[in-house]
Amino acid sequence: MAVYTEVAEGDLAAFLSRYGVGRLLSYKGIAEGVENSNFLVRTDGGTFILTLYEKRVDRNDLPFFIGLLQHLAARGLSCPLPVEPREGSTLGELAGRPAALFTFLEGMWTRRPSAEHCRDVGRALADLHAKSADFELVRPNALSVDGWRPLFEGCGDDADKVSDGLSLEIATELAELESRWPTDLPGGVIHADLFPDNVFFLSGELSGLIDFYFACNDILAYDLAICLCAWCFEVDGAFNVTKGRAMIEGYDAVRPLSDRELEALPLLARGASLRFLLTRLYDWIHIPDTSFVTKKDPREYLRKNRFHRGVASVADYGFRRQGPSA
Amino acid sequence: MAVYTEVAEGDLAAFLSRYGVGRLLSYKGIAEGVENSNFLVRTDGGTFILTLYEKRVDRNDLPFFIGLLQHLAARGLSCPLPVEPREGSTLGELAGRPAALFTFLEGMWTRRPSAEHCRDVGRALADLHAKSADFELVRPNALSVDGWRPLFEGCGDDADKVSDGLSLEIATELAELESRWPTDLPGGVIHADLFPDNVFFLSGELSGLIDFYFACNDILAYDLAICLCAWCFEVDGAFNVTKGRAMIEGYDAVRPLSDRELEALPLLARGASLRFLLTRLYDWIHIPDTSFVTKKDPREYLRKNRFHRGVASVADYGFRRQGPSA
Known part of the structure; x- marks a missing residue:
């Protein structure tokens, strides 16, 4: 900033x-x-x-x-x-x-997202995916699954200084995500950084999205997984299923999620949380403490990653398909 | 910032x-x-x-x-x-x-002040002094002559690390200014920090003054001395007499300067340059290099102080009283 x-x-x-x-x-x-x-x-x-x-x-x-x-x-x-x-x-x-x-x-980003904010963000994200479907330029995602190992290696042996045993925990998770990362899900242009400070609201309504400088081509549902990580956890680290349900329902109402996308969502959310864990860890290690950049605690995303590892299905995010599935 | x-x-x-x-x-x-x-x-x-x-x-x-x-x-x-x-x-x-x-x-501060800008600033400064004459609250200037020695002492022995012999040079100048500082010049509310980034221009006209958070009561002509230091030197360190003349003329046209004020101006300008030399030196020594604050080079004001020490009269600033003096 x-x-x-x-x-x-x-x-x-x-x-x-x-x-x-x-x-x-x-x-x-x-x-x-x-x-x-x-x-x-x-x-x-x-x-x-x-x-x-x-x-x-x-x-x-x-x-x-x-x-x-x-x-x-x-x-x-x-x-x-x-x-x-x-x-x-x-x-x-x-x-x-x-x-x-x-x-x-005009508009302001919300410091205290509610479930209604999360529903609006889900809708807006799906709208972005739908409207960019015929955009012709392509930009690969340098921070998707293939980019995580170089980031991890760039942290060297310093991960354990941030948290005991962190290096092994990341290595294990990274290996599993690399082997299981889906390749057959619908792709397109994703925002890839739709955190609360990039969504404006005005009088309670979502008024706009900003900061598209991480936008790229990737799995669409991965963008939703990023938003689940960015919006649906409370300050105390707990996942808020009311917000999770609202966000997924909001998305699904505009761009219906297939069963395969829903099934993959917990794995994609593990990947999303690992991605932010790794970039934060990398910055934590490489940016001097006295720099003017406010460094974000990587452990926040370690906790989120652990949560997603324990998720059995999207029901744990609060979402249940209404009526017969697609 | x-x-x-x-x-x-x-x-x-x-x-x-x-x-x-x-x-x-x-x-x-x-x-x-x-x-x-x-x-x-x-x-x-x-x-x-x-x-x-x-x-x-x-x-x-x-x-x-x-x-x-x-x-x-x-x-x-x-x-x-x-x-x-x-x-x-x-x-x-x-x-x-x-x-x-x-x-x-509305308006923008100028990165490249011209003589006309300097004339406008002189006029605006005099206007400020005239219009604040009946302001009733009082705030002493903590950064006037009595405040300089504590600042200097706060720098300890580190001044010589910034420039060889600086400590002795400051001590000598400070002692002389303390003994010769005028006590009988017209006083009032001064801006005390009217640097180019605090003056807005719009379409070539001065459109406003901002940042009054150093404003205080002090010698009025001292405020003009600060402006001479802040506006009338070129990037190469040379004093620009065209700008100096324009600024003093601009001031004098709105609030006529007495002979005593004009005589004191070189000494006041030595004080003004020493004041910024000392605050910059203090920050240079006490703020860590990696801090997000951009530290300003104290030696710029050492050079300005040396220039003012060599000034015999306001004629050296380019100013000559038109016709019989006041």
Whole structure:
């Protein structure tokens, strides 16, 4: 959550002149997004978000991200819409970085998700999957099952310093997930990072989704598994079956889940929790304590992974298919 | 430049309900202000800045800061105006901190000040001094001449690690300033931190002043001396007499400077440069390198102090009184 790049007014005014949004009135660096620099920009024409893509984002991926937002917004999904310049590419350059201007989305992320929030998120996620079905660009998921072992190896022997026996526990789980990871489930574009801070609500209604910079192609139900991990656990670590049921029902109502997807969900959720355990563990080990980045505790996702390992079926998430199964 | 405090939507909505600014639409932490947490808040009623006062700001000073902004805004100075709640105190509480809501000021600070900018800043500074003349609250300047020795002593023997011989050079300068510091110059409320990032311009015109959290009572011309230090040196360290002249002329046109003030200006500028040298040196020594705070090089103000020591009169700043002196 930081602004990495300084932008001079003259440079920004020149950048904006391509867009026909009127005179620049103000701009403020905002604490949003961990990979990029974001500014809230006000002009005669309205309020916008300016994103400067920092080094952690691969420039080759930008057409996928920009194109996906255009694709989804055109189909009525509420997400930041890249503003089209009067001429030239949607992706410009500012302060030596690739940059794009986006419409501003009103709404706030919820710090205290309720079951109704979870139902709305399930619906929105399924809507995203449905609306991206005909999106033509492809971006492989570098943080899916094939990416976990390199991350784990990058942690070396330091995992046990975080938690006793953690290294063996991860090795065992990783081996099982690698051998059992499904290859025949419906795939498509997933958000892959739909945590509460990336979902806006306004007056109790879901008003938009943001931060698509982990979006990629992967198993659709894996995205739902990520959301179960991100939304349905309480602060004390307990899984809330009311929220789990609401989220899966919300998803299923918009994009019906097949029996195979439902059966796979506990395994996918083990994978999702292992993925966040590994990235957090990697950061925990490699980012110095005094760095300005707030490091997240990897053990939160160890506990979530253990929970999912104990799940026998989606009934343990609170979900039961109504009537005859699909 | 950071957001230190997390604010929950429900808490913010409850806080805003006192103000009659309509429904909360969005809020973003912004990278502005070093002492406080600031949020850009949008409601049905408009755009606002929400400030949460963090620990570094003494709560006892808040009535002075809030009252000063109200006083100045009422007299037509463009600065953030504290929004009055429908009932109760202008200063509220949010997320366990004192908090206030301010009008949003359009405009941008300039990264490349010109002589015209300097003239406008001089005029605005004099305007601030004139308009605060009848402000009744008083806040002593903890960072004026009496505060410098404790700062210097707090640096211990580490000054010489920053620059060879620095400790002796500061000790000599400090002793001279303490013995010669004027006590008979006109005083009043000064901004005390009117650096380029605290002055907004819009379409080439000065549109407002912000960040009054160093404001205090002190010698008025000392505030001009601070601005000479903050605005009129080039990146290569050279003093720009065109900017110096423009700034002093701008000030003098709004609030005429007496001969005694003009004579004292070089000494006041030595004091101003020593003050920023000392606070930067203190931070340089005491803040760990890996902290998220960007430390500013104290040697920049050592060079400025040396320049002012070599100044014989305000003529060296480019200023000459037109016609017979006052």
